[in-house]
Amino acid sequence: MKGFGIFILIVGICWMIFALNMDVSVSSGMGRVNNLGLMADRQVHAIVGGMIALAGLLMLIFGERAAVTNTQVSSEIDTRPCPLCAETIKNAAIKCKHCGADVEAVAIPPLTDRVAEATQDLTQQTWALTIPCRKESDRERAATTAEFLKLPSLLATDSFFRFGPYPSKAEAGAVLRQLTENGVHGNIEEIRKP
Template sequence: MKGFGIFILIAGFCWMIFALNMDVSVSTGMGRVNNLGLMADRQVHTIVGGMIALAGIMMVIFGGKVSVSPASIPAQTDTRPCPLCAETIKNAAIKCRHCGADIEQATRSIPATGWTVRIPCRPGMEFDATQKIVSDEGLPCENPDGAVVVIGPYEKKNEAVEVLKLIRVNHSFFGELSYKG
């Protein structure tokens, strides 16, 4: 986005320079006089060029924040290729959604210790709904700790951070990181 903003900024400045160099006078029998219609065209082109340059400046300023989609990080670690068609499928899949082949579910080795994401919620329906959403996302759920849904554990902290971002962005769940030693 930042590179496109620089392009737009340069295009806007070039447009403004072109507009300011427009000849607005016309030849008459007694010399040259300014034409109001051409002056209005120059004014419009200058305003359009300025707006394009302003849009380019905004893209450069605010477009520099490139972020990776949080959903793509856990998907990379929670996926595998289908043994028949080689398309990417989830580890928990028992049927390929691309070719329809029946396949065995891959087992995830859960470390005994590591980083977990803990989502506090009220016992009952809220807890059940939260745990269902987390399991539908394909995230590993540990045994619940009272009224807390526990996701993980993960060997690396950044994996747990990405899961925390994923559930915050996709489902507006707020949780906390915890290390289970």
């Protein structure tokens, strides 16, 4: 999107330069005089070029923001705050890159026997919701919302909640939409019976 925005911006600027360099005069018996029709054409071309340049600029600005947002969402699942300095570090980190403190690696554990027990009556393919909790406020909001919606809990740690199981991805998606409406964000994860 960023590259296309730059291209559109350059096209718009070139169009405006072309419009401003248009000759709007015509020769007459007493020299050259301005032609109102040509002046109107120059004005139209300048406006069109300006609108194209503005569209390219908006694509450049908002296209970059959308890319940053998608990257932030995917990195939030794999990160947590350092217990000493509260800077963001990877879940697998054993040393904080900001303060140098030794920390324990935290990995989202695989779905365990508890999940297998919960899914024994379901089909071969089931779904769960994983809600990362980077801050204490995220954790409280997720716990409160899950309690309010009466969600079945599979697993809870300091860095995430896992809810389910759900027999279909559509059902898990509907529950995730309810959570998102209440300010709790997460992702859907497939569970396969061993």
